[in-house]
């Protein structure tokens with residue numbers, strides 16, 4: 508990268524930080540914890556006190572989320588008994604919306620420059636694991652990111668950026684903070700959540716926006732993934748790259764459609780010819796409205812969990 512290109516990038520980030528701080532009282536200038544709200548989960552910010560919302564279109568460098576269930580503002584304020592300064596993205600940018608990867612992770616890098624040390628990233632996800640039903644919250648312990656391994660969607664592709672984003676070869680084996688994951692389970696215990704409400708698992712990242720075909724779902728399951736979604740991993744990579752401790756909480760909003768057996772067109776025609784009555788067939792499909800409905804129904808559990816985690820962190 509040319510020296511002046513690096514200077515341009517830094518100058519854009521400093522415009523972003525100055526604009527944000529210019530809109531905030533001094534006590535909110537340095538949020539310690541960042542939150543990313545997944546599909547239908549912007550209610551996570553409901554209990555932020557002394558809240559100041561800044562619309563994305565008033566923040567230099569920010570994109571605009573076009574997905575139902577995602578807001579378009581940063582919410583700053585205080586959370587927990589001790590009034591910890593936090594910042595929440597009320598909606599995120601997904602690569603499938605057409606945002607370049609630099610835009611997808613721009614808010615995460617902004618969080619780092621504002622002073623965020625711990626980030627809690629949430630999402631809505633489909634379950635690939637029959638033992639993880641709809642409504643469960645999954646603490647992510649690892650990921651399978653095919654678009655990072657083989658495609659062009661790794662947010663760190665391209666010239667090395669200026670410090671503090673200047674690590675060329677970023678290790679990712681410790682991306683999911685063990686201490687934050689333990690705090691999540693302690694928080695669930697203190698909230699007296701049933702044991703089954705929070706579990707651990709592996710998130711498969713796909714580019715979307717198609718939901719999985721049965722063969723794709725089976726493939727991801729066979730590779731060890733428990734849940735699948737179309738977001739989060741670029742944010743995790745950028746947050747780790749910027750030196751943050753990362754916690755990811757996925758809310759299972761649907762089961763990925765992976766039938767045990769395919770419906771055979773040949774068998775059905777044979778049965779029809781032989782006059783054998785056939786049982787009614789229900790063909791399943793995932794919809795985004797179902798994803799949002801579960802987000803609405805279970806969003807309060809997610810909010811309580813995130814708040815308790817922040818209290819324990821403080």
Ligand SMILES: O=P(O)(O)O[C@H]1O[C@H](CO)[C@@H](O)[C@H]1O
Nearest residue numbers: 545546630631736737738798
């Ligand atoms: O990951 P979040 O943003 O929560 O949203 C999930 O829900 C949408 C699909 O229903 C996709 O965007 C998927 O990634």
Ligand SMILES: Nc1nc2[nH]cnc2c(=O)[nH]1
Nearest residue numbers: 631632633735736737798
């Ligand atoms: N890829 C993917 N993303 C989701 N987000 C919420 N549910 C799903 C799902 O089933 N598949």
